[in-house]
Amino acid sequence: MNCYISSVNGLFVLDKPSGMTSHDVVGRLRRITGEKSIGHLGTLDPMATGVLPLVLGKYTRLAQYFSSAEKSYTGAIRFGFATDTYDAEGEPAGDRTQPQLTLHSIREAAMRFRGEMQQMPPPFSAKKIAGTPAYKLARAGKPVELKPATVVIDSFEITGLDGHEACFAMKISAGGYVRSVAHELGQVLGCGAHLSSLRRTHAGVFSLNEARTLDELQPLAGNLAALEQMSVHPRTLLPHMPSVTADMQTIGRMRNGMQANLPEFTSAPQVKVFAGQRQLFAIASRVAGTLFQPVVVMG
Structure with a gap:
């Protein structure tokens, strides 16, 4: 069953057409998704085409991690x-x-x-x-x-x-x-x-191979499940950060800004914390050992 949605969280890689400003693309995506909070990761001039990543909803909090992308x-x-x-x-x-x-x-x-x-x-x-x-x-x-x-x-x-x-x-x-x-x-x-x-x-890591067009997204307006499939899978984002799935007790602690132990045994300074397969909950920084401090909370 398709129903109109008022909020979409995720990262979309669009193939921007010529003749549109990056701001125009943001406006069009707002109408398609119903999400007001959208930011693009690197302006493209109106004449230019190609890869334009955009963050929607709570994912706008991740924009800082993409600012230095080549x-x-x-x-x-x-x-x-x-x-x-x-x-x-x-x-x-x-x-x-x-x-x-x-x-x-x-x-x-x-x-x-x-x-x-x-x-x-x-x-x-x-x-x-x-x-x-x-x-x-x-x-x-x-x-x-x-x-x-x-x-x-x-x-x-x-x-x-x-x-x-x-x-x-x-x-x-x-x-x-x-x-x-x-x-x-x-x-x-x-x-x-x-x-x-x-x-x-x-x-950065995003390429034309995974880019979608606005015309591809337009027929999916209001269909949350279909739009989510068009977004980049959150576990592939920020590949230098390992992904770790936390239990509900740990999620609760981190939601309140508290440090928590995670089942993560690499030496990575930061990790992506998931509350499920696709639900990216937080970015956390290692304090010592397996003890982490949430620095960006999405949930």
């Missing part, structure tokens, strides 16, 4: 002119050129963008300046004074060249902007460039 992308960079947003949705900035580039020359220039570096965020970004998102200041024509941030680019491979457009694959640390890499690559090559397409293939 991201992987594929996409394309268009050479010949820069844009004010550093991507194809912006207005051309500077002179247009007819670059005479080779795959070899682009690959050589791309080698500069590997490892740890200082990166300037795009002026049209969600970075806040005195509490105001930079893109709001940029749209209003006001000065945008951003500071460079340290990012790590594990890999940046130029995989092909078709005319003035190069395809690439990149793995970059949390908080890094692929748009900025495209823009700066154009500066290095002296011809201007911008990001023409982008698809996120991985966000």
